[in-house]
Amino acid sequence: MSAARTKEQIAAAIARDIPAGSFVNLGIGQPTLVADHLPPGSGVVLHTENGMLGMGPAARGGPDDPLDPDLTNAGKIPVTALPGASYFHQADSFAMMRGGHLDVCVLGAFQVSVRGDLANWHTGEPDAIPAVGGAMDLAIGAKQVFVMMTLFANDGTPKLVPTCTYPLTGLGCVSRLYTDLATFEVGAGGVRLLEAFGTTRDELTERLGVDLG
Amino acid sequence: MVTICDSAAEAVADVADGSTVLVGGFGPAGMPFTLIDALIDQGATDLTVVSNNAGNADVGLAALLAKGRVRKVVCSYPRQVDSWVFDALYREGRIELELVPQGNLAERMRAAGAGIGAFFCPTGVGTPLAEGKETREIDGRTYVLEMPIKGDVALVCAHRADRAGNLVYRRTARNFGPVMATAAATTVVQVSEVVDVGEIDPEVVVTPGIYVDRVVVA
Known part of the structure; x- marks a missing residue:
C-alpha cells in the first residue's frame, strides 16, 4: 500500500492528466503547483483570468529582470509572459471560460459533493467577508473542472460529502477530485474511486460514509 | 471629443456627490492612483464604487474608502491580505457590499457600454449570488438574468x-480598463504619455477614442 500523497505528488498527478496542448487555468493557492509538473513540450497554455494567455513562471526579480507590477497573475503575484502570450481585457477573459474555450481548470475547495457540486468561495460564517473572484465563472465555464484538496479537514471532517453544506460555487461542475488519500471521479452518476494512497477502499467508504461506486 | 487635461484635478473636477464611479485595476495593476488621489482632494462623497477589489493597503481605492467617501462597493474580491481599510468599514457596518462574480462584473459593464438591456448568464446558477434573480432554461441549460452596470x-x-483619445494598455494592467471606458457617461484616463495622432498604429488601438472624454498624464 502506497503512502498518502504530498501536495507536490497531487500536483504531479493532475499535471499528468492534463492533455497536451490544453488551455488551462490554475486557481489561486495549491493549484498553481501544477505548473511546475507540466512536462516540457506539453504545449499546455496557461490562462490567468486577470487577462493573459501564455503565462510563464513567477517572476524572480533582480537587477536584470525587475518585478513588473503591470504583469501579475490572478493571485496578484508578479509573473512572466512566454513567447506567444497574449493580453486581453476582463470581458474577453471570462468569455473564454463561459464560451467553452478553456479545456481545464484546477481549483481548491472547501467541499465537493458526490454529484460534483463545488463549494470553495465562502465559509458562510457570519463574520466572514465573502469574496468570490472568478471562482463561479471558472466552475461553470471550463470544459473540465479538477479539484485539488485534502480529503479531510484538519478536524477530520470529510470534504467529499453527499451534499455541500457550505455556500455553493457551482452545481455539478467538478469532474475529478485529486486528494492526498485518493483520486475520484464525481458527477451525475455519483462518485467513483479511481485510486487510493495510504488507505483502502473499505477505510475510505467508512470514513466518508458514501458509496464509492 | 477628448480633452487633454493639464492636471488630474481638472480631469475629475465635476464628479458629483452620489456618483457611480467605475475604478479600473486588478489589485494595484491598472489602478488609476493619480485620478483617485485627485478625487479625494476634489471631495465628492456618497459614492458607489465599482471595481474588482475593495482597495489594497492604504493607497488608491483604499485611501478613498478610508476618507469615508464611499457608500457602497460593487466588487468581486474585497477580502485580501491587505484590505484592512475595507474590512474594518464592512465589519462596522459603514459600507455596503454587492458581491458580483468577476466575469459577471465585467460582462455587466460590457452590456452597459454596448446598449444591452440585460443578459442571461450561466455563472452562479444555484448559488447564493443568484438568489432572487430571474432564471430561464435555454437549450437545456439554466441561466440567470444579469443587469447592466453603468457608471457616471x-x-x-x-x-x-x-x-x-485612442488608448493602448500595458500587459495585465489592461484588465477592466477597456470595458469600463465603454460603460460610463464620462471616461477619465490617466496615462504615462500622450502622443500625437498617427503615432499609435490603428491596428493596435485597444480603446478607440470614442469612449474617452478626458486624458491626463500621470
Missing part, C-alpha cells in the same frame, strides 16, 4: 494615449 464616471489607467 470611469477612472481608468492606460499606458499611452494619442490626442484623439
Whole structure:
C-alpha cells in the first residue's frame, strides 16, 4: 500500500492528466503547483483570468529582470509572459471560460459533493467577508473542472460529502477530485474511486460514509 | 471629443456627490492612483464604487474608502491580505457590499457600454449570488438574468494615449480598463504619455477614442 500523497505528488498527478496542448487555468493557492509538473513540450497554455494567455513562471526579480507590477497573475503575484502570450481585457477573459474555450481548470475547495457540486468561495460564517473572484465563472465555464484538496479537514471532517453544506460555487461542475488519500471521479452518476494512497477502499467508504461506486 | 487635461484635478473636477464611479485595476495593476488621489482632494462623497477589489493597503481605492467617501462597493474580491481599510468599514457596518462574480462584473459593464438591456448568464446558477434573480432554461441549460452596470464616471489607467483619445494598455494592467471606458457617461484616463495622432498604429488601438472624454498624464 502506497503512502498518502504530498501536495507536490497531487500536483504531479493532475499535471499528468492534463492533455497536451490544453488551455488551462490554475486557481489561486495549491493549484498553481501544477505548473511546475507540466512536462516540457506539453504545449499546455496557461490562462490567468486577470487577462493573459501564455503565462510563464513567477517572476524572480533582480537587477536584470525587475518585478513588473503591470504583469501579475490572478493571485496578484508578479509573473512572466512566454513567447506567444497574449493580453486581453476582463470581458474577453471570462468569455473564454463561459464560451467553452478553456479545456481545464484546477481549483481548491472547501467541499465537493458526490454529484460534483463545488463549494470553495465562502465559509458562510457570519463574520466572514465573502469574496468570490472568478471562482463561479471558472466552475461553470471550463470544459473540465479538477479539484485539488485534502480529503479531510484538519478536524477530520470529510470534504467529499453527499451534499455541500457550505455556500455553493457551482452545481455539478467538478469532474475529478485529486486528494492526498485518493483520486475520484464525481458527477451525475455519483462518485467513483479511481485510486487510493495510504488507505483502502473499505477505510475510505467508512470514513466518508458514501458509496464509492 | 477628448480633452487633454493639464492636471488630474481638472480631469475629475465635476464628479458629483452620489456618483457611480467605475475604478479600473486588478489589485494595484491598472489602478488609476493619480485620478483617485485627485478625487479625494476634489471631495465628492456618497459614492458607489465599482471595481474588482475593495482597495489594497492604504493607497488608491483604499485611501478613498478610508476618507469615508464611499457608500457602497460593487466588487468581486474585497477580502485580501491587505484590505484592512475595507474590512474594518464592512465589519462596522459603514459600507455596503454587492458581491458580483468577476466575469459577471465585467460582462455587466460590457452590456452597459454596448446598449444591452440585460443578459442571461450561466455563472452562479444555484448559488447564493443568484438568489432572487430571474432564471430561464435555454437549450437545456439554466441561466440567470444579469443587469447592466453603468457608471457616471470611469477612472481608468492606460499606458499611452494619442490626442484623439485612442488608448493602448500595458500587459495585465489592461484588465477592466477597456470595458469600463465603454460603460460610463464620462471616461477619465490617466496615462504615462500622450502622443500625437498617427503615432499609435490603428491596428493596435485597444480603446478607440470614442469612449474617452478626458486624458491626463500621470
